[in-house]
Amino acid sequence: MKFLERLAQNAPLFTRSQQAIAAFMQNNVEAIAFSTLETLSRQIGVSTTTVIRFSRAIGYSGFSDMQAAVQNEIQQKSSLPERLDSIGHESSNQLLKDAFEMDHENIRLTLAAQKDADLKQAVDWVSNSDCVYILGMRSSFSLAYYMASRLGEIKKNVRFIQSTGMLYPEEIVGAESGDICIAYLFPRYSKTATNILRWLRSRGVKVILITSMNYTAVQSCGDVILPCAIRSVAYKNSLTAPICLTNYLVAEFARQNYEESKEVLSRTESVLSSGYYLGL
Structure with a gap:
């Protein structure tokens, strides 16, 4: 049920302050x-x-x-030009500050949302898989690459x-x-991607789904779901938190599979050292 629908459905039960x-x-x-909880509370004139x-x-x-639910509804509904309008009135200095603060908050929220059991399951599945x-x-696409x-x-x-080339x-x-x-799927959700995952x-x-905090619409596409906060001051989602989560998953795999990681990395290095880079 959408946010405004919830307001309408519960309206007869609201107290005066809730109204x-x-x-x-x-x-x-x-x-x-x-807005943060504190800012919103001040605007309404009530306590947090x-x-x-x-x-x-x-x-x-x-x-x-x-x-998170409201953010998801806005992202699903707003067109890219409409999202661009939201940053048109910010000064450069304020936009810089807001961008860093928002990504810091995204990382904090993403870390808090992770469940140890899901992270362990994800790494175990990757470790024991025949093919990833x-x-x-x-x-x-950039995250997957x-x-x-x-x-x-x-x-x-x-x-x-x-x-590429379908x-x-x-x-x-x-x-x-x-x-x-391992699939990255964020609003607005790709129908092609969801079809691939269901197939x-x-x-x-088994599908490890890295997605947004409110993932109800794509929950059926994953076996383990790792939610990320993706709020952004720009017209597109921020990818900072998903990258942090990706870095962790790769590092934890390497830690738990040290010998395999060292062997494959040695092969990789042997290819790169055979004239792959200019001057080496």
Whole structure:
């Protein structure tokens, strides 16, 4: 159920203070998405505790859950030109400060959202897999390439699903049980990517899905879900937190599979040292 629908459904049950909060939020949806709890509380004129209780009253687990849901709805609805308008009135100095502070918050929220059991499962699956497929489309392509290049240096049989020239069916037809797919999937979600993931899962391939904090729409595409905060001052999602998570996964794989990583890395280095770089 969408945010405004929740407000409407619960309106008859609101107390007087909750009615005031609902009225403000209904007319200031973007303030919920991009303000801190403290700032939003001051704007409404209530305590932070009251806002948290209100978010729970309309069915969310807390303010962060409500904010993530609203952010996701905005990202799904807004066109790229509309997103660009949001940064048109910022000064350069303020934009620089906001960009760094927002990515710092993204990293903090992403770290807090991780579950030890899910991280362990993800690394164990990669360690024990016959083949690892890496998938990411449009903006997520850069994340997938980064993961494929880093993991491919220390593990055999890492395959980057490039989908160049729409060759993706041929790139995945050999996938089977025992293989793993690491997929990056963020709003606005690629229909092609979700189709690929569902097909892979039908073949018994386990999917490690790195996605946004509110992942309800794509939950069925992954076996283990690693959520990331992706708020940005720009017109596109921030990829800072997913990159941090990628760095961790590669480092933890290398730590747990030291001998294999060293062997593959030595092979990689032997190729690079045979005249790959200019002057070497």
